[in-house]
Amino acid sequence: MIENKNKVLKLSTAGSVDDGKSTLIGRILYDTHSLTDDKLEAIERSSKQKGYDYLDFSLATDGLVAEREQGITIDVAHIYFSTANRSYIIADTPGHVEYTRNMVTGTSTSQVSIILIDARKGVIEQTKRHFFINNLLRTKEVVVAVNKMDLIDFDEEKYNAIVADFKNLIDAAEYKNQNITFIPVSALHGDNVVEKSENLTWYQGQTMMEHLENIRIEDIQEEAKARFQVQTVIRPKTDEFHDFRGYAGKLKGGELKVGDDVTILPSGRKTQIKSIHFFDQAYLSASKGSSITITLTDDVNVSRGDLIVKSDELPKEEKQIRATICWMDNQPLAASSTYFLQHGVKLIKSKVKSIEHKISTEASGAIEPASELKMNDLGLVKIQLAQELHFDAYGENKGNGAFILIDTKSNTTAGVGFIE
Amino acid sequence: MGFTDKFRTMNEKVINNPLEDEAIYIFREVAGQFDKPVILFSGGKDSITLVRLAQKAFYPAKIPFPLLHIDTGHNFPETIEFRDKLVEELELELHVHYVQDNIDAGNVQEEEGKYASRNILQTDSLLQAIEKHGFDACIGGARRDEEKARAKERVFSVRDDFGQWDEKNQRPEVFDMLNGRINFGQNVRVFPISNWTELDVWSYIQQEKMEIPSIYFAHKRKVFERDGMIWSAHDEYVFREDDEVVTEKIVRFRTVGDMSCTAAVESLAFDIDKVVEEIAASTISERGARIDDKRSEAAMEKRKQQGYF
Numbered sequence: 001m002i003e004n005k006n007k008v009l010k011l012s013t014a015g016s017v018d019d020g021k022s023t024l025i026g027r028i029l030y031d032t033h034s035l036t037d038d039k040l041e042a043i044e045r046s047s048k049q050k051g052y053d054y055l056d057f058s059l060a061t062d063g064l065v066a067e068r069e070q071g072i073t074i075d076v077a078h079i080y081f082s083t084a085n086r087s088y089i090i091a092d093t094p095g096h097v098e099y100t101r102n103m104v105t106g107t108s109t110s111q112v113s114i115i116l117i118d119a120r121k122g123v124i125e126q127t128k129r130h131f132f133i134n135n136l137l138r139t140k141e142v143v144v145a146v147n148k149m150d151l152i153d154f155d156e157e158k159y160n161a162i163v164a165d166f167k168n169l170i171d172a173a174e175y176k177n178q179n180i181t182f183i184p185v186s187a188l189h190g191d192n193v194v195e196k197s198e199n200l201t202w203y204q205g206q207t208m209m210e211h212l213e214n215i216r217i218e219d220i221q222e223e224a225k226a227r228f229q230v231q232t233v234i235r236p237k238t239d240e241f242h243d244f245r246g247y248a249g250k251l252k253g254g255e256l257k258v259g260d261d262v263t264i265l266p267s268g269r270k271t272q273i274k275s276i277h278f279f280d281q282a283y284l285s286a287s288k289g290s291s292i293t294i295t296l297t298d299d300v301n302v303s304r305g306d307l308i309v310k311s312d313e314l315p316k317e318e319k320q321i322r323a324t325i326c327w328m329d330n331q332p333l334a335a336s337s338t339y340f341l342q343h344g345v346k347l348i349k350s351k352v353k354s355i356e357h358k359i360s361t362e363a364s365g366a367i368e369p370a371s372e373l374k375m376n377d378l379g380l381v382k383i384q385l386a387q388e389l390h391f392d393a394y395g396e397n398k399g400n401g402a403f404i405l406i407d408t409k410s411n412t413t414a415g416v417g418f419i420e
Numbered sequence: 421m422g423f424t425d426k427f428r429t430m431n432e433k434v435i436n437n438p439l440e441d442e443a444i445y446i447f448r449e450v451a452g453q454f455d456k457p458v459i460l461f462s463g464g465k466d467s468i469t470l471v472r473l474a475q476k477a478f479y480p481a482k483i484p485f486p487l488l489h490i491d492t493g494h495n496f497p498e499t500i501e502f503r504d505k506l507v508e509e510l511e512l513e514l515h516v517h518y519v520q521d522n523i524d525a526g527n528v529q530e531e532e533g534k535y536a537s538r539n540i541l542q543t544d545s546l547l548q549a550i551e552k553h554g555f556d557a558c559i560g561g562a563r564r565d566e567e568k569a570r571a572k573e574r575v576f577s578v579r580d581d582f583g584q585w586d587e588k589n590q591r592p593e594v595f596d597m598l599n600g601r602i603n604f605g606q607n608v609r610v611f612p613i614s615n616w617t618e619l620d621v622w623s624y625i626q627q628e629k630m631e632i633p634s635i636y637f638a639h640k641r642k643v644f645e646r647d648g649m650i651w652s653a654h655d656e657y658v659f660r661e662d663d664e665v666v667t668e669k670i671v672r673f674r675t676v677g678d679m680s681c682t683a684a685v686e687s688l689a690f691d692i693d694k695v696v697e698e699i700a701a702s703t704i705s706e707r708g709a710r711i712d713d714k715r716s717e718a719a720m721e722k723r724k725q726q727g728y729f
Contacts, residue, residue, distance in 0.1 A: 008438050008615075036702070075572045075590075080565040080617045089615055105592040231448040236481040244480060250445045250596070278434045279476040286434040291444040291477070304452050328592050342597055345452060404597050411578075411601040413591040 007086035009215065012106045012139075014130040015116030016095035020147045024116065024187035025079060025090060026057020028209065031194035034081035054188070076106045085213050095126050100361065100376035101328040103133055104416060108402075111220050112141040112212065119152045119184075123165040129361040131166070135173045136324065136378075136418065138395065140220045142180045145208060150186040154199045159184050174365070175395070183208050221288070224397040226254035227315070228308040229344045234293055246277065246293040247302055249345075252399030253392075256294070256310075257285040263314060264300055265307040265390045271298040288399070305346035307390050307400075315390045315400060322420040324359065325373060325381045329407060329414035332372040333381070339405040339414060341385065349386040350405070356380040373415075381417070394418040439616055440473065440624070445596065446575055446612040447477035450557050451484055453600040454608070457557040458515070460546075461487040463499030464676040465632055466561025466613065469621050471506065472630055473612060474559075485559070486513035488549055490542045493520045494657040494678035502633040517549040532659075547583045550607060557600065559610045565617045576600050577609040622699050626692045637695065638672045638687045649683035674699075 015021035026043075029035045035043070047056045079090040091106035093099065095116075107113055115130045117123065134142055144166055152158050163182045170180060183192060184203055191197030194209040206214070234246040256262075260273045276283045277293045286292045296302070309315060327333050333352060341350040358370035359378040373379045394401030405415040450457045459474065461467045474483045489503060507514045519541045522528045528541045550558065564571050574590050576598050591599055600608050613621065625632060642653040644664040652658055653666040657679045660666075671684035672695070689695040 076592075077571045078564040078615065079571065080615075082617070082619070087617070087620070101592060105594050108594045109596075231445070232451045232478075234478060234481045238480070241480045246480075248448050248477070250441065276434065277479075279479050281431055283431045283434045285432070287436065289436050289438060289441055290434045291441040291448070292434055293479075340601070342599060344597065345449065398595075402595055402597075404594055404599060406599055406601060411599070411603065413594070413599045416592070416594040 007217070008089060009086055009112060009212065009217065010089045010091065010110045011112045011114060011212070012091045012093060012103075012110035013114045013116065014093055014095055014103055014107070014133075015147075016126060019095065019116040019118045020187045021092070021095070021116050023057045024114075024145065024147060024185070024193065025092060027187045027190055027193045029079070029081050030055075030057060031190060032081055032083055032209065057187075076102050083209070083213060088212070095130070097126070097129065097361075098376060100129065100133070100378075101326060103130065104137070104326045104328075107133055107137050107139060108416070110139065111217070112143065112215060113139045114143045114145055114208075117144060117146045117162060117166075119146050119148045119158065119162065122162045123169070127166070128169060131169050131173070132361045132365065135175045135178065138175050138177075138398065140178060140222070141215055142178050143208060143211060144180060144182045146182065146184045147187055149184045149191060149197075149200065150189055154184070154186075154191075154197075156202045159203075172365075181205070181211055183211065224253040224288075224399070225313040225315070225392065226256050226288070226310055227252045227392070227397065227400040228256060228294065229346065230302055230304055230306045230308065231345055232304060233302065244295070245299075246295050247306075247308070248291070248293045250291045251286050251288055252344075253288055253397050255285055255287045258283075261311040262296070262308050263311045264296075264302055265309065265315070265317070266388055267301065267306070269298070269300045270311055271296045271300055273297075305344075307346075309390075315392050315397075317388050317390050319385050319388055320353065321383050321385070321389060321391070322356070323381055323383060323403070323417035324420070325379055325405070325415050325417045327373040327375055327377050327379070327415045329412060330375060331407065331414070332374045333379075333405075333415060334372040338408060340408060341383065341389075341403050341405055341417075343389055343391065343403040344400070347406075348389060351384045353382040353384045356382060380420075383417075391419050393420055439613075439620055440476075442596075442615065443473045443612040444477040446598070446610065447474050447559070449598045449600070450559060450610050451478070453598070454557040456553065456555050457485045457559060457610070458488045458553070458555045459483075459485050460558055460560040461489050461503065461514075462561075462676070463489070463495070463503040463633060464561070465621055465625060465636065466563065468502075468506070468630060468632055469613060469616075469624060470559060470561045471510070471512075472624075472628055475510065483510065483512060486515055488515045488517070488546075488553075488555070488558070490545045490549065491516050491518045491520075492542060492678050493518060496633065496635050496652075496673075496676060496679055498633040498635045499676060502631075515549065515553065517545045519545050521545075522548070543583065550583070555607060556602065557608045557610050559612065561613055562611050563616050563618070563621070564614050573611060573614065575611055575614050577611070578602060579607055579609060580605070583607075619696070619699050622692075622696045626696050632692075633676070635673045635676065637692075638670050638690045640668055641671050641684065642666050643669050643671060643684060650686065651683055652679050654679050 013021055077092040081088050091110055093103045093106035113134045117127055146159055146162055184200055185192040187193055191199055192207045196207055228251050229249050230247045231249045234248050236244055258273050258276055262273055263270050274295045274297045276286050335352050335354050338351045341348045355370050357367040357380055360366040392400040401419045403417045404413050407414045459470055522545055523530050528544050562570055574593055579585055643650045644653050644660055644666050646664055672687045673682055673684050689698045
């Protein structure tokens with residue numbers, strides 16, 4: 001288990017309580033022996049209290065009091081389990097359209113998405129929305145779990161029809177590089193979730209857990225250009241480290257090496273990477289995801305929010321951008337509204353220039369004109385910035401192509417944007 | 421300038437530990453976004469891990485935040501000893517606020533009897549400390565896997581000036597972007613090890629060869645049994661009925677709250693390797709041994725709504 005510490009896979013689950021999503025998660029926990037005795041005890045007690053004659057695994061995950069009373073999931077819940085191979089974190093989100101923003105949030109932090117389909121209903125509006133969001137966010141690995149196979153007598157033809165339906169969505173989608181795997185399951189009875197199903201002998205593929213275990217992180221993480229945004233400047237000013245001036249941050253996109261020619265943005269100053277550190281050790285290189293501290297050859301002025309990139313890999317530089325926005329606030333987004341735009345750790349004042357159109361989350365991505373975006377709406381928006389933004393298109397560099405909009409009065413995170 | 425000589429060895433490539441990278445990223449965001457952050461320190465394994473991560477985040481500079489300990493007075497003496505040693509070693513600033521002071525002043529009332537605990541009383545002291553020192557960000561070691569209500573907690577959790585948590589109004593955290601903007605009177609609770617499991621914490625302690633209070637390891641202790649759990653026989657803090665007999669057992673504590681609300685488990689795990697093995701094989705969750713959580717499923721959530729961590 002200790003070897004796992006470097007192997008974490010983040011999953012997101014989407015679906016409504018009716019699709020059996022919570023039961024699916026509960027089943028995974030149960031079958032991987034991740035449910036501790038006292039949690040199991042609590043489930044048994046609760047199931048009895050509610051008058052069920054089966055173990056309601058969904059009770060393992062629904063958290064907040066209000067939700068439990070209503071029997072639905074409202075927020076993003078994080079669930080942890082591990083196998084001998086690696087650790088998993090599930091960001092569990094609701095399926096209802098009123099919680100699209102939660103789904104976007106949960107999906108944004110995940111590497112693999114599990115889309116749940118109720119075999120009796122097939123591809124419905126919610127399925128289309130989930131797929132659309134995953135496609136918009138460019139989730140590399142998608143698992144489509146066709147659940148409740150027991151309720152359709154484990155019928156192969158019906159399953160194939162659902163798969164064919166879903167493939168229409170894939171064909172119509174904008175982003176074509178996703179790995180999409182279909183798996184027939186029954187979360188309630190455990191078929192093909194962790195254990196192979198005796199009822200689905202016609203299915204030759206892997207169980208869901210087998211599939212997840214075999215996903216290689218290297219295959220998911222696409223190489224993009226190195227982007228290092230400075231979070232804080234480290235200046236010990238001690239005798240031992242008198243001249244040390246380190247720039248601490250998390251490296252995104254690609255690799256950086258000692259000696260690399262780099263450009264500091266927005267100043268445009270050029271210099272080289274002098275050293276790369278993690279705690280008290282020095283390194284020749286660092287790859288994406290590492291929280292490191294770098295020093296530069298020249299004595300340049302660098303502050304929080306500055307972007308350090310390789311000089312031959314400059315990002316775009318604009319004061320006006322176009323982005324697909326998912327709106328998350330009660331107050332609608334309208335033209336002329338001003339917000340703080342947070343790009344990574346950098347804050348820039350911004351103003352909405354125009355809303356080009358609203359986007360339907362159904363697979364066709366149909367557009368319609370709109371004068372505002374309400375909570376959970378998606379739309380293409382033009383934004384004017386008070387300073388230059390140094391970015392990449394989201395499709396080219398996820399780490400440098402997204403931002404959040406912050407309401408200037410309430411300070412709430414009002415929306416998320418994916419830059420074109 | 422040869423400060424690279426002062427860093428140990430020259431390695432090829434930084435080895436990624438995503439959980440560690442994430443926690444360090446969060447600490448650095450706190451430094452970048454807030455004026456007066458503080459680390460909540462209890463002497464427990466989670467807060468000790470936090471200090472280690474903070475050390476790594478800002479090296480070679482010192483940790484730029486002070487520590488705050490809300491002392492219920494019912495601590496295991498070993499954790500107080502440990503706290504003081506750590507503070508001295510790392511040259512940290514420590515603030516201690518005593519729940520007893522609040523009890524003496526008549527601001528809060530102590531629970532009595534069999535299931536009494538000072539746990540809930542910590543909230544008032546915490547809020548007072550925040551107000552007194554003007555802390556705008558409080559960093560704590562809470563993890564999402566600990567308990568249901570924590571599963572939905574944000575990394576940056578905005579609290580109002582009563583420390584209250586409105587579960588319906590928490591900010592979405594998209595990608596790794598953290599929005600810590602607050603208005604006067606608000607403050608933020610920060611949880612850098614949100615995504616760490618209990619086993620992750622222990623593995624890290626093992627990997628880093630960190631020192632932790634001795635009570636986490638198997639030792640002989642005078643105990644008594646109640647409700648199928650083992651309690652420290654320490655009459656000053658832990659209420660014991662006359663018919664609850666004191667015996668001596670070899671036990672260790674898996675979680676360290678106050679003596680009055682933390683149960684021990686029988687164990688022969690004398691060192692960190694054995695502890696990690698035991699946790700990995702364990703079938704009772706960490707908080708299963710905490711009476712304050714057993715009292716009601718919604719206990720934690722209610723406490724958070726009142727301003728508890």
